[in-house]
Amino acid sequence: MKNSINDMALFIKIVENGSLTRTAIALDMSLSAVSRHLKELEQRLDVCLIIRHAQQFKMTNEGTIYYQNAKAIMKSIDELEEEVRGKGVLRGNLKISTTHGFGKKHMAPLLAKFSKMHPELRISLSLLNNLSFMGDSIDIALMVNPPKNDNYVMDVVLKDNYVIVASPDYLQRTPEINTPSDLLKHHCLCLNNDRIIMNKWSFYLDGYENNVQVQPYLLTDSGETLRDWALAGEGVAYKLSWDLVDDINTGRLIQCLPHLKTEQLELCIVYRKQRNQPARIREMIKFLKANILNSLS
Structure with a gap:
């Protein structure tokens, strides 16, 4: 479960940064590590999430579905932690x-x-x-x-x-x-x-x-x-x-x-x-x- 959440968070960053290189820089990771995590995620799901070539970086239909749902899940996790941590104090x-x-x-x-x-x-x-x-x-x-x-x-x-x-x-x-x-x-x-x-x-x-x-x-x-x-x-x-x-x-x-x-x-x-x-x-x-x-x- 922990790996799944981390993979979701990383995939969201990749999509929103628009490239693996920019994501690696933003997260202070090596480009090879970002690429490896994305490849392992696609292998686990048995789908291609992002088409990536020298001149192309584009989400597939499956990638779009995964991104939208991952975004919603991460938002729910953030809100849950915020509510529990707040103990009655409204934040956000x-x-x-x-x-x-x-x-x-x-x-x-x-x-x-x-x-x-x-x-x-x-x-x-x-x-x-x-x-x-x-x-x-x-x-x-x-x-x-x-x-x-x-x-x-x-x-x-x-x-x-x-x-x-x-x-x-x-x-x-x-x-x-x-x-x-x-x-x-x-x-x-x-x-x-x-x-x-x-x-x-x-x-x-x-x-x-x-x-x-x-x-x-x-x-x-x-x-x-x-x-x-x-x-x-x-x-x-x-x-x-x-x-x-x-x-x-x-x-x-x-x-x-x-x-x-x-x-x-x-x-x-x-x-x-x-x-x-x-x-x-x-x-x-x-x-x-x-x-x-x-x-x-």
Whole structure:
């Protein structure tokens, strides 16, 4: 078993260095020793893992499979040793991703608080205007209505509805909004996510759906920019309420058609299905579930 683990570690180094010579230099080994270990590994597995000639260094299909699985195994070993050695102290790297507006306003303060609780943990927050998938380097993502994927767990932490809002100044100088069809007379501020213009605004009354196809006056892929335009009196915005609670409560924005039910979306904590989830990921998920709702109030 020990030799197998050492062989995996060496093979990973060979692949990532891109040559036997560079690997030998990096590990302070002789080139012949590196070559011998690789040859013995291939003989034991009875496959060729790397095609190596004077002008060629390329993994075979079997080599790619071995590398990917060896990488995962070595990562699990590192995480196990880290967790046991830590005895309750969270260490290592934790990468989290979410949308720009939600991350800046709600996630950043929560992660700062969690970091103070676990000072030996290195937390990285990646903010994107649109987050429609979870990259391989991300440990946890906060996503709205994530696409179904059997390789991931998707825990719903919040359900939120869209609201129609505009500034008092804008509403004073434009026609009244009493029905969804009145929106067709207004400057409508729309999101443009993944090249899809979100200009179909949905309402529900007496169990029936009423969709209004508005004409975009201004388009953006940023929820923050959409809010800024609404505050500046540029038009009417259709946006999830969690970003607008303070603006509505203070009167900076007025909710239009509040008696009508609108489309509802789910905010999910997304993470990979994994038998032995590292403690830092488990604890962060637990922390987010306990604190996200409070951060929105």
